[in-house]
Amino acid sequence: MGGLFLDIFIEYLFRIFLRAVRLFRSRNWPVINATVLSAGCPQSGLGCTVANVDYEYAVDGVKYAESFEKPFLSLDAGMGYAQQFVKGTEFRVRVHPVDPSRSVAAPQDWS
Numbered sequence: 001m002g003g004l005f006l007d008i009f010i011e012y013l014f015r016i017f018l019r020a021v022r023l024f025r026s027r028n029w030p031v032i033n034a035t036v037l038s039a040g041c042p043q044s045g046l047g048c049t050v051a052n053v054d055y056e057y058a059v060d061g062v063k064y065a066e067s068f069e070k071p072f073l074s075l076d077a078g079m080g081y082a083q084q085f086v087k088g089t090e091f092r093v094r095v096h097p098v099d100p101s102r103s104v105a106a107p108q109d110w111s
Helices: 002-025 075-083
Strands: 031-040 049-059 062-072 090-095 103-105
Touching: 002 062, 002 103, 031 075, 049 075, 049 090, 049 103, 062 075, 062 103
Parallel strands: none
Antiparallel strands: 031 049, 031 090, 049 062, 090 103
């Protein structure tokens, strides 16, 4: 049983690391508003819990759809996070200056 928890914890740390790298690499990208399409946190059979938020944004009149994931160690924490994203609400995303189809979302990391 301890090995399973260790596997879940290692996956959680790996996902946190990847998210931090994406945020760091996008630190100078322009910030725009995005709109929540849906959010959820399905129960995981194996691995850490992952909340998923689907969103859309427009750049120069062209709409793009994207999603982001945030890992959690408990289902309750992931569900609580996903419930903050009600369909139609706005939050900020960073958009790649050359390829606007690429974006990085971290809605609570900046105002």
